[in-house]
Amino acid sequence: AGHVNAIRKTPGGLIRVSLALDVPGNFIISSFITGDFQVFPQRAIMDLEARLKNMSADEDTIRETVNKFFADSGARIFGVEPEDLVQILLEAVMKTAFTKYGISLEDSNHLMTVNFMPDELDKQIFDYILLPYCAKLVECDYRKIEGCTICGACSISDIYEIAGEFGVPTRTIQTFEHLIETIYEFKLKGARGYIGSCCEAFYTKHHEDFVDTEVPALLVDIDDSTCYELGEEREAYIGDFEGQTDLKLDLLIHVLKKMRDSGNLRGEVSSD
Ligand code: SF4
Ligand code: SF4
The missing domain is CATH 3.30.390.50 (CO dehydrogenase flavoprotein, C-terminal domain)
Structure with a gap:
């Protein structure tokens, strides 16, 4: 069972x-x-x-x-x-x-799909990666702006590195509005979907907003207690949550590699 x-x-x-x-x-x-x-x-x-x-x-x-x-x-x-x-x-x-992708049932509960059901994963094409700013080191110069020097001080490092190797554009999301803007920006450029990471509470709260973009997404939960649970939701909304979360690195890396190997993660879109 x-x-x-x-x-x-x-x-x-x-x-x-x-x-x-x-x-x-x-x-x-x-x-x-x-x-x-x-x-x-x-x-x-x-x-x-x-x-x-x-x-x-x-x-x-x-x-x-x-x-x-x-x-x-x-x-x-x-x-x-x-x-x-x-x-x-x-x-x-x-x-x-x-x-089918070597993901345990336990880990599958940390995956969320938007605008497609999990059994349609083989038909999806993902062209970019979105990560939450809260996983960046609190003191990092890039905490509130785009970028990462791959310094290894937080879990964001490995993903920027892999994304670079794969040639897949990657962005750090700062606020809810920034998320929606970024999704539409890539959509306009012809991107077909994205792999992202956010806490389950954020996904649940904004499920309908994610669906309304009509863009397919595969989302991986993050580790640690979230700012929603800490009652800091308003601050997170404007990008001022001062805590640090961790990406579920093993699972996220596994997903990125599998999707790359199966030809579903393509990055066929300009990152500018
Ligand atoms: S790995 Fe990237 S995001 Fe993390 S502290 Fe270093 S530069 Fe900042
Ligand atoms: S709601 Fe808070 S913990 Fe969740 S992804 Fe956003 S900033 Fe991170």
């Missing part, structure tokens, strides 16, 4: 799904659905979890099970459509697709 997770923000609140899967048999051993949504009746989530038990993990069965559950029970989650739940469940199940 393996555990896979997925998280999304919906108009009704945050939903987190955690599944114990029998991977060879492709069925759900158990599920755990949590979040800050409002559900009526209270026991509906428990009942839905019971319905999903031992169900096949294929897309049609999951959709049918969820839809039938809401139709039969009359249960409601305010601001959440049954299809929202289906999509989150599928996203969790499809994390198993990462194992």
